[in-house]
Amino acid sequence: MLNINQRLLQMEQEEQELRFETFTNDTALELGLEIVEEARRSGKRITVDITRSGQRLFLHAMEGTTVENEDWIRRKNNAVKHFGTSSWHVACRLRNEGTTMEEKHGLPLADYVGAGGAFPLIVEGEGQIGTITVSGLPDQEDHDLLISVLRRYLSK
Incomplete structure (x- = not known):
């Protein structure tokens, strides 16, 4: 298991590595469906x-998720x-x-959350677009789950 400093370094590397050359609406559809399929294969909801x-x-x-998941997504994003x-x-x-984000940055927990699952959508030459x-x-x-699908998708 990685210690916290190794994990932080690994995440910095992921953010440098997992970038798109282009990103279209069709890319979003393909990638989204791959993420859903990966969750299905592993029995996750x-x-x-x-x-x-x-x-x-x-x-x-x-199936099995709730509207709360969408609120978590909004706050993670x-x-x-x-x-x-x-x-x-x-x-x-x-x-x-x-x-915490509230203590250090004054960001309210109602709108921001530090939790796993959101990743910057970065396109080469454009930067972060979503x-x-x-x-x-x-x-x-x-x-x-997200990193494994992104890595596989971008290696195609």
């Missing part, structure tokens, strides 16, 4: 959201947009510092 420039391109709530890193990266960094988010599993599992 999640909600998936892919948003580009404020426009939701993909949303699917699997706000954290990614604010910090420019994955929501799990934000959470781990703050936990390592022994603080978010790709999973909700429904424990923090590390949300993050790991």
Whole structure:
């Protein structure tokens, strides 16, 4: 198991590595469906959201999820947009510092959350254009499911 410093370094590497050359509405559909299929294969129930420039391109709530998952997605996405890193990266960094977003940055818990599952949608030459988010599993599992699908999708 990785210690916190190794985990933070790993997440920084993921954010540098997992970038798209281009990203279209069809990309969102393909990627979203792959995330849903991966969850199905592993017997998980999640909600998936892919948003580009404020426009939701993909949303699917699997059986067994609730409207709460969408609120978690909204709050995770706000954290990614604010910090420019994955929501799990934000959470781990703050936990390592022994603080919260409210204490350190004045960001209300009602609108921002440090929890696993949201990742910046980065396109080469454009920068961060949106978010790709999973909700429904424990923090590390949300993050790991998303990262494994992104890695596989981008290696094609």
